[in-house]
Amino acid sequence: MPARHPPSREGCTIHACFHCLTDQFWAQAFDGLTVGAIYALIALGYTLVYGVLRLINFAHSEVFMVGVFASLFAAHALGIHTGDPAKTGFALVFAIVVMMLAAMAASGLTAVVMERVAYRPLRRRKSPRLAALITAIGISLFLQEIFALRYGRDLLPFPRVMEKHQVVNFHGADIRTDKLLILVSALILMVALERFVAKSRLGRGIRATAQSPETAALMGVNIERVVVLTFLLGGLLAGAAGALHGLFYEGAQFNIGFVPGIAAFTAAVLGGIGNIRGALLGGLVLGLVENFGGVLFGGQWHAVFAFVILVVVLLFRPTGLMGESLGSSRA
């Protein structure tokens, strides 16, 4: 009987399974990057809002959840139902584009309305940041319960929109069409956002406000508009992440945002909150670290290992891996 099987991981003793890591390096790395790309897309929403308002929008995970539901409803509207054969060719591209756009629109709208209803009244009254934090938790619960009451607490089945073909097997890594879709579209969106903030006039407004709201206002930047734009951008990306998550994991549930939301927040802090490239790096690193940690020590350490890395990174680089704020990056 071959001796090489993962050791049993019972009780409190921790066995590090190094040959597991070397055996599965490419498989875990590719899957880690795929999941990390989704984390990074959500993390950008946390980072943008923090950069401009110094506020952690804890309801951002629900903006993402709205995106997941919107992509499901878009699929239904296109006549794609559970049990239908997966789409191919032009119909597939069309379905994915419609689902993405619907999710982005719904999430973007949710984020903007959230800003208008939950955060702006507090900002007008110059209330302390803690109040905004409580509002964030409140709106998060509100959205979750609305969806739970309307659509039930059980997982809604999601149709299979795209066939999960293996493109190539790279040293055990299962390189599949759906994973490639996630990686490629996430990268395109992230580069687009980075270019937008760095080059466009509105992006300059965002950076100016992040550096110093007062000075920016004196220079004629419309702060309110910048804030709305920031929420909108974060919402659009979270919506795209929601559609990709829906296509990949095929499920929608009222609490679906919780786990990726926490992970994305961690990714944002890991990369340096307020930093766009940091969010990207943080997401990908977190996806990798989770998988490598999990395969080394067993699946129960999946999340633990990620947080250990976070603590270690923050010990040496308190502002995260990339460690700049949105304003000072690339003036």
Next chain:
Amino acid sequence: MLRISSRTLRILGLLSASALVLAGCGKSSSSSSAAAGGGATTTYKLAFVGPLTGPYAALGLNIKQGAEVAADDANNAGGKIKIQVVPFDTQGSGAQATTLKDNFINDNGFLGAVGPTFSGETKAILKDFETAHMPMISASATATDIPSTVPGGKSFHRLVPDDSIQGTGVADYVTKKLKAKNVFYINDKSDYGKGLADDTKKVLEAANVHTSGTDQVTPGERNYLQAVNNVKAATPKPDIVFYGGYYSDAGNLAKQLKDGGAPGVFMSGDGSLDQGLIDSAGANGADGALITCACKLATPEAGGALGAFATKYKAKFNKNAGTYSTEGYDAATILIKGIKAGNTTRQKLLDYTNSLGTYTGIGKTIEFEANGNIKAGDVYVYEVKSGKLTELGTVASLTS
């Protein structure tokens, strides 16, 4: 403008707050000891004890709703005695059950109980049933050691065989029917899931089935790719991937294993026997998955009393009868028949239940042992076939 809008907001807030209070008042149920205006009918109450909210809600609801169909059947049959099933939501926790128990133990209007659902909560309040001489029939508590928590006790009854009997059944099926040599075990870290996977592993290793590897996943987290890669890398190649956990995560894991091209037949236990498994796996994602359960799943196609029950259940709740719904119906019906036969005190109903003899339920033939365990040790095997849970038969019939 701002003043007006903030005042409007305040008024709205007040209104919604008072609406909530009113709604709360409206919900408080009036306990009925005698039906008003219904002539000389008397209403007796049965307590349903189990989770109705929280992560295990689905299981509790299945049993409660099964019991409610039983009460409907009894009430529609006419007669002077009416039955009401009153639910007590434990959220599956022993601590919560302990807090709630006084509400039905101290109310003599409650003659018996369907439940508790889980072994932990059963152990937590079994003593109280005993001192109150109140019969309880659990549809689903399977821990082997429950009868020994109150030695010589009379209150405890259950309609499913205990874990050790179920374990032997699973081992028989795996070794004799599937002829599996290597198994990979995954669990969801919960008491139930880890217990199930570990017990199965112990039983199968004793039957010389080799363990290819073990892993754990986090329930509710949808990313199980790491476990998939682990299964794919395991040597020797597993013939079976056994999962200890609940249906929602099980469906997700089964799908990701299939999409990832992982080897082995997906197999799980009673916690996964739910339509939710197929919902979360997608149409054909869980096809071929095998689930063992000591419970008899009711489907409208089953025909006979079981099929009739499934049809009534579907009509009443707009949902298919699930895991342990059948047992919930049978548990309630045993108690209801006792009450209708004139056993209208707790002690009398307890004596009736203990001297039940052989009773033909809609799911299976029921006979209690002296300690409350069920005599028949049938374990059923279900397979997901083109997106439907299909019963293959009992382990005994499949391996003979």
